[in-house]
Amino acid sequence: MNLPERLSLLVTAPTHHGGTLAETQDHSAHTNGGDPMFKKVLVANRGEIAVRAFRACHELNAKTVAVFPYEDRNSIHRQKADEAYRIGEEGHPVRAYLDVDSIIKVALESGADAIYPGYGFLAENAELSRKAKENGLTFVGPPAEVLEQTGNKVASLRAAERAGVPTLKSTEPSADAEELIAQADTIGFPLFVKAVAGGGGRGMRRVETAKELPDALTSAMHEAETAFGDPTAFLEQAVLRPRHIEVQILADNYGNVVHLFERDCSMQRRHQKVIEIAPASNIDDELRQRLYDDAVKFAKAMNYQNAGTVEFLVDTEGERAGQHVFIEMNPRIQVEHTITEEITDVDLVASQLRIAAGASLEDLGIRQEDLQIRGAAIQCRITTEDPANDFRPDTGKITAYRSAGGSGIRLDGGTIYTGAEISPHFDSMLVKMSARGRDFQTAIQRARRALAEFRVRGVATNIPFLMNVFDNQQFIDGDVATDFIDKNPYLTQVNRSKDRGSRALAYLADVTVNQPYGPRIEGMDPRRKLPHFPGDKSDEPDRSPFDGPSQETPPSGWRDILVKKGPEGFAHALRNHEGLAVTDTTFRDAHQSLLATRIRTRDMLAAAPAVSHLLPQLLSAEVWGGATYDVALRFLSEDPWDRLARLREEMPNIPLQMLLRGRNTVGYTPYPQRVTEAFVEEAAQTGVDIFRIFDALNDVSQIIPAITAVRENTSSVAEAALCYTGNLLDPNEKLYTLDYYLNLAERMVDAGAHILAIKDMAGLLRPAAASKLVTALRQNFDLPVHLHTHDTAGGQLATLLAASKAGVDAVDTAVAALAGTTSQVSMSALVAATDNTERETGLCLEHVAGLEPYWESVREIYAPFESGLPSPTGRVYAHEIPGGQLSNLRQQAIALGLGERFESIENMYAAANDILGDIVKVTPSSKVVGDLALALVSANADPADFEENPRNYDIPDSVIAFLSGQLGDPPGGWPEPFRTKALEGRDTAGIEVEDISKDDEAKLAEPGETRRRTLNRLLFPGPTSEYEEHVRLYGDTSVLHTRDFLYGMVEGHEHVISLGKGVRLLTMLQAVSEADEKGMRTVMVTLNGQQRQVEVRDRSVKSNVHEAEKADTSNTGHVPAPFSGTVTVIVDEGATVEAGDTIATIEAMKMEAGITAPVAGTVSRVVLKNPTPVEGNDLILVVDPA
DSSP: OOHHHHHHHHHHOBOTTSSBHHHHSOTTEEEETTEEEESEEEEOOOHHHHHHHHHHHHHTTOEEEEEEOGGGTTOHHHHHSSEEEEOSOTTOHHHHHTOHHHHHHHHHHHTOOEEEOOSSTTTTOHHHHHHHHHTTOEESSSOHHHHHHHSSHHHHHHHHHHHTOOBOOBOOOBSOHHHHHHHHHHHOSSEEEEEEEEETTEEEEEEOSGGGHHHHHHHHHHHHHHHHSOOOEEEEEOOSSEEEEEEEEEEOTTSOEEEEEEEEEEEEETTEEEEEEESOSSOOHHHHHHHHHHHHHHHHHTTOOEEEEEEEEEEOSSTTTTOEEEEEEEOSOOTTHHHHHHHHOOOHHHHHHHHHTTOOTTTTTOOGGGOOOOSEEEEEEEESEEGGGTTEEOOEEOOEEEOOOSTTEEEEESSOOTTOEEOSSSOOEEEEEEEEESSHHHHHHHHHHHHHHOEEESSOOSHHHHHHHHHOHHHHTTOOOTTHHHHOGGGGTOOOOOOHHHHHHHHHHHHHHHOTTOSOOOOOOGGGGSOOOTTOTTTSTTOOGGGOOOSOOOOOOHHHHHHHHHHHHHHHHHHTOOSOEEEEOIIIIIHHHHHTTOOOHHHHHHHHHHHHHHOTTOSEEEEEETHHHHHHHHTSOOOHHHHHHHHHHHOTTSOEEEEEOGGGTTSSSOOOHHHHHHHHHHHHHHTOOEEEEOOTTOOHHHHHHHHHHHHHHOSSEEEEEEEOOSOTTOTTOOSSOHHHHHHHHHHHHHHTOSEEEEEESSSOOOHHHHHHHHHHHHHHOSSOEEEEEOOSSSOHHHHHHHHHHHTOOEEEEBOGGGOSTTSOOBHHHHHHHHTTSTTOOOOOHHHHHHTHHHHHHHHHHTGGGOOSOSSOOTTHHHHOOOHHHHHHHHHHHHHTTOGGGHHHHHHHHHHHHHHTTSOOOSTTHHHHHHHHHHHHHHTTOOHHHHHHOGGGSOOOHHHHHHHTTTTOOOTTOOOTTHHHHHHTTSOOOOOOOOOOOHHHHHHHTSTTHHHHHHHHHHHOHHHHHHHHHHHHHHOOGGGBOHHHHHHOOOBTOEEEEEEETTEEEEEEEEEEOOOOTTSEEEEEEEETTEEEEEEEEOTTSOOOSOOOOBOOTTOTTEEEOSSSEEEEEOSOTTOEEOTTOEEEEEEETTEEEEEEOSSSEEEEEESOOSOEEEOTTBEEEEEEEO
16 A cells, blocks of 8 residues: 555544544554554654663554764664664764754654654653654654643643642742742742753752752752753742652543552652652552542643653641642653553553554553552662762773563663663663562562672662662651651662672783783692592582581591690690690791792681691691781781681681780780780680780780780680790800790799790701700799791701700691791601600601692792792801791892892891890891891991991981880890980880770770771781772682682683682683773673673883873862763862852763862862863862861
8 A cells, every 4th residue: 555545544534532533643643453653753862761662663563763972872772773863963962862953854864753752851842842743743742832831840830720739839930040049038948949841850959048049059950951951940849758659641632631540759869769669658548549630630731642740749747747739740751650561551652652643542442440550569770870979870881781580570771781881971770670569568579689680790880779778677668758868878888789700800800911920820729739638629629718617527636625624724735745746837937938928818728627637636737927917918918817717617626826926916016905905805716726925025024915815815825935046055145045035934934824935036046055945944834835946057857856855845847848948847857757756746747748749839829929048048047037037038138139149138137136236036126137237238338337327327217116115125235325326316206005096995895807807907007908998899809719819810711719608700811902092901701601891901001191180088178070970160270169169060971960169278279171071089179278
């Protein structure tokens, strides 16, 4: 049939209302199963509503046309349409969707016969409706004259008054802010500023006082002009704690009007709806009917056509509780129309199109008496608004998207897919979710379930906020008013989205690109080299070290004795034990001495159950304290408390031992007694059984508080250590004599020590000296004696055997793969040397040796951190450098370019020690000597001249601190006159123990996570801050395989990320792009088989792109951009501002917000001279505080 024939049939077709279709509809309509319908529809919108309209058109057999600006060229709505045409000017995307003439032109040129406006943009624009009609096109919505009345909020109020519908007091509209300010008193406060052409919360502000009104008017009017092209506004009376109830209206072109019940839109933020409910809960049937009647009455009074919403406020408090007032009519489809569709089974968008094409409500089969509510439905919008940042819209690329689904869940989307760029130009909604159920509670349950299914990565979303709302009992009870979010601020503060996979992937991508430790060191999984034990990887091949202990119970051990008999009984049992007890230092001091303390928790956890099952006879395992705490936070990005807790679980039968620096705990300066007590309490509760306590200068007064804390607050063992130095066999030794050590031991015993330890940090204790010292300690005291030494010179096995013969109760060793030189004596060597003797250790040599391949394989992974000596050295007897420091000092020398002069540094260390008074050298006192030695070698100084004229030299801060008494008093007294000369004219503050705040004191009294976080911050504020920032950016990276953590990913290898028992992510590197002009590389990976792209800054590439200046958060005068958008500064340099004054505006996502001065003062610098696109935290201007 040709077009003239079709039109002639249409003209004579009878209608239900007695006329002909030609009399009531545009000539462009055609029939669709007997009903009129358009051939082709242009949708003058984007995103979700455009896609929604295309779907309806497809069901009605109509072709579709999309329009889009350059910036929207990748949008889904462009792809969904049958045809799509670019409009507007590049750089002004919002303006394109507001360009009436361009839209009319495309409609005509594409052959469209109708224009569907959706919501927002031109949906309420009478000009578009009028020009469509003038050009022979149908506007799907009310005619222009109706739009002008209903879309104009003031005209609507006046019409409502004439129709007898209750209204609020309001002013006449005006584009003159001063005129509106003058009328404010007739309304009273609080009041609303409302843009006449506003919608979606834009152009609206609540104003509490007259002082706030000018700024609110300026902001709202400018926002309305930007979004709708019209700044005209009016003032309206505000209602206290209102509910916002709207009634859906559908009207045909023949005067027939029905309502499709109500929606509760009270859940709002900044007057913009967040969650909608249909039907409204907790309102009585009488009020419900009054709302319906008034909505229909108003629509008829306006001669309304098509779909629209009549909106009311219902008082919930005071004398007017239960009464309603009309506020406005939205002459368009609403975002939340979907939940009305869900409870009525009426397709509102299809109905709009068919009514515009000429169908009556009867044609659609819609009769008021037949309409029924079926169940309940809830709608919420998934947006990029970040609840933690005042709901500021986030921008960026969607790196991953997983949608929800299942029974009762409907998703309407049009902007979200993996790879989508979220720009600051448009609405922040990603997808709209509607949940339906047989009742309100079922709908809530389904909504919660669906929200938990969503995965949106790459931008912040409001999903955590929505989940918090759905968990709120007040919301569940249906007790919701427009102040709900303001009255429940916690809803925005709890972020339940861990995003662990994406954050771990971001870390791996960064390491892959930047390779901070060089190329990847390949090799097999070290766990394959562990000897067999119950519950090992051969029994449970998919087991992760972080899955917790297996169900296999290890044999009983020394910890069972401690638990049963207590610390005194434990010490007594050790003293009476005939064999030689052994402590394993592999988990702490061994790798501190050889690998800069870099071994990660993961590798310890993998070995721990093997040690527990195969070496249950160990007296203890040294696993914690000393440098491990600092390094875990600073370099490994691990929580040291988590390491301790997990090791406790894996080795339930072996006592765990830590190194405690007296009042310094694990830090480098003394802390208040309460900090020491809290640390000891928390450590004991978490897993420490034996506290080895020492002081860097053998100052027993610094050790006593820790001994007291252990005895009074825990059931753990207090092992007090006397630090050994010098050579007590030397007849010329006047300071560090046997009497000196016995005097120290006596004071420690008197303080309540359970065990005495000899801490030989440098490996200076010769066999005969060990025999003499151990014999004397055992003769003078009833406590067991525990010996710790370093095998720097290579002969300390002889020392251990001599001590054993003299009756030492316990000694420290390490697994051979991490033993020798600056570490401890090999455990295998000791076990073999004592087997079949009266002092045999009880350890199985086969099991001890069986652990060596594992640790050897682990050590290879950490090759970049190797800092041990290539061979033993006898020079240690001259320079007396402690084992761990000797390793680190060599690395420091290399970093300073002094690697080839290391022997000079060793000699200077000895000279520096003499200058400082021959002090005990252990962290931190050893650092003082080392710093001075490095400084003197760097300066090519003569030590004699330095000692005589220290004022002529730059002296390291640690040396000044030591000479000032910050570490305490040295055993041999102060070196004078050197000390006086060195301190002359310098800052010489002594020991200053800062008191802790009342808040911190309260937190230290709260066991668990709160106390741990507080201790981390008090002991190591800098590293703790770095660790927390790392976790914020990348999550818990301790679960990553060590090769992945240190070196990143390799192509073709499947990397496993363990997130918990039974939770594994699989990722594979596919490619890494070249760096762009900003130095950014795109790392392409798969995560659980799904494609991901991660942008990484290559720090080796110098970027030639100018980077925006960032605001300094510590500078109160720096004014930052709160989020991405376009900023316009409205003050000049030199202007005087008060705190809270608006100094700039920012536009984003069709929203405008004021930026206020943080302090009163003078604008000293304006960074952005013109309207400028910015990112969050870009510096806008600087205010010099008054």
